Amino acid sequence: MKRYLILPLLLILSFVRTADAVPPIQEARMDNGLRVLLMEAHNVPMVSMQLSVVAGSRFDAPGKAGTASLLADMLGDHTARHNHRAWADLLDADAIHLGAGADRDGLSLSLTTLKEALKPGLDAFAEALLMPGWDKKRFTIIQQDSIAAARKDLEDPGAQAATAAATLLFGNHPYGHRTGGTATSLAAISIPDLKTLYRQQIKPEGAVLAVSGDITMAELLPLLKARLSGWRGKPEHSLMDIATAPPVAGKSVDVQLPTSQTLVQLLRQGPARSDAHFFPDFVLNHILGGGGFASRLMEEVREKRGLVYGVYSYFIPLAAPGPFIISLQTKGDQAAQAEAVVRKVMQEMASGGITKAQLQASKDNLSGSFAQRMDSNRERVGLISMIGLYNLPLDYLATWTAHVNAVTLAQVKAQAALYLKPAEWNRVRVGANLDGATGKSSAHSK
Template identity: 30%
Template sequence: MIRAALFALGLLAALPARAEVDIQEITTPGGITAWLVEEHSNPFVALELRFRGGTSLDSPETLGAMSLMTHTLEEGAGEMDANEFATRSEELAASFSYNVYDDVLTVSAKFLTENRDDAIEHLRESLVNPRFDQDALDRVRGQMLLIIQSDAKDPRTQASRALDKLVFGDHPYSRNGDGTLETVAALDRDNVLAAHQAGIARDRLYVSAVGDITADELSALLDRLLGDLPETGAPLPGKAELNLPGGTHVTPFATPQSVAVFAQPGIDRDHEDFFAAFILNHVLGGGGFESRLMTEVREKRGLTYGVYSYLANKDNADLWAGSVASANDRVAEAIEVIRAQWDEVRRNGITAEELEDAKTYLTGAYPLRFDGNGPIANIAVGMQMDDLPIDYIATRNDKVMAVTLEDVNRVAREYLDPDALTFVVVGQPEGLMGDTAAN
């Protein structure tokens, strides 16, 4: 019942969608910086923590350690075992979520104002004093092994993994952050403790909070919650050197439909041409049914149910990437059409109508992202990690509108690179020849 009340408050906090967000930056007496949006209309707070590093901190021998550690944080802490920790969370009507990705470990917390102090102490125990009991480690390990086995049968996952191996070489991005059957099976408690020490530290911490809390209250809360974390964690990975040789690279896989993923060099998030590239990608492959790729590959030729492209900005690499799936006897044609559109847009650009339609959509959809305390907190902490200014939300649409047709078409000529556009195909594609990507 209490959790239902918390969920209802979350929905109430989501209305109406807010296009204007007043963010204030605070620094605690203990030296923790955070971004805060005060919203006192509901007695509810969303707190977001980010630790830079993520699964990229795993060594080749301990792949999966960061994932096993992260997903065991709520499986008991302090004096509480896994069941007692879950029961206490229910009693407090507090919601905690722990996830890890290539570049970041995330912690999301939602709690009622009346239970704030107890909820923060509960969360603190999971971050500072996780138990990592052997039965919990074995249970989570078993779940991870099942996921790895399932992924081995999924052509889309295998295509993404094959592309990572080809593009990133020896960089941590080339590895499977979930680990392999062999590495995960071999992980012990010492590996998990080492991952905890490496990944959850104050030198890589980003914080945002949205809801019924003042700056002074948040300052005291954060020092209590995070003050006992290690000052420093493991060294972060360096920049990745990209291997994008062009062509098509085939990994045989028994399936009636091939999956193709593709990539070329991208553009850094803070580059002056980013917004022009952002709009260009929307027209080329990011705009759903209105995009050039969807029109040419699906609507005109019926080669796929879906095709898309996107700007992939990692901490240490930038790609312009995409994906398509098609029947084995049609995927070669789908790839040919994608290459042709890549070259067509590079040579001839987009139209003024396409630009205006893209601007209308991108500026109109943006305020809809701010539909509650949790989403706003998530956006605010992401802004910090991307080193965006605190007024970015207010100025973002102006940056989109300032892009000219000349800007977009210059970026198309300068950045779209059909020769470097590299395809990795997993399946049994007919009529495709190419190097076989590493398994």
């Protein structure tokens, strides 16, 4: 099955409708400890669900980055009862969409189906979860496809920057590698590695099943109990069983690629998912570079100086502090100037250079984007799953706009002073003919 990544909150908040239009999230807990969260949506006769377990790439063994991703691929590809061809035919017969994916913290299994096909859909969902197939030939094909994709990534500036950034920021920490792994690490993985991760972490306690669609909790729970009640156990490691990586500041890594443009990323550790200052951080990032053409970086680097086509910032909140990144791509001979402007904007904001008008414009923009879309069940289950996995309040979506509007100028300035001092950031550059920088590495297409 096609792999997809679990979307971080930063990338999916724009899909949510207005707070007063968000139906309540209902909660139930099965006897095996599985937490079930449901948002009813009866406008279309479909149901989507996403099971998230604490089994992401942070649990990849040393030297075997990509284990969680390969496990997700295998769970979606075939089962102990059905080989991959029979499995595909079974899903196609009832138009069942079954997918699997992994990010740093979690592994997910998802299902989308028409309401009338929910029972066979849940049968397939439970089979994929509880009866994994460990077919050696299919594993070899999936592994080789992943290796080929990783080799192709050697030619991609964004992928190379992400690899370098993970290593620079996190080192030997569990977040210190890309979820998809490298050609070398993927080749080192075997079926026993997948079985170990499955046995240790694919458990109902600590997991969350997010559901959205044309169904009630009274209808849903008997269907789940009939199929998942035999699934038992507690994972060896919980979501919060992870340390914060030591901070890194002022380091630079160059990755040599024969490209006409240079990709520059400035990066540091950002807030964790549970950070008490998440909303001020979120608004700060929107002012800095997360607000598109309304952001300070776009105004200064592109609109005033024409140095880049686009520049943006984002952070990925995880169980422990994740990355905070500013990214731009430009002509090689303009990269140094563009970077200097970015650092100047950062210093101005860190020194308190944020106005009430900028704060209000950011809030208004965020409130407007919040109102645009949460139109599909798949989008809703992504949000609900995030809420459940990270133990956020069930009214999180309903109160999101109020939290944004409550952010004060003093709070934003305080977080800017905390996060935006340029000297505390690191740099990754990808391109050709890069001048001297500490911590150089190189990557070449083959």
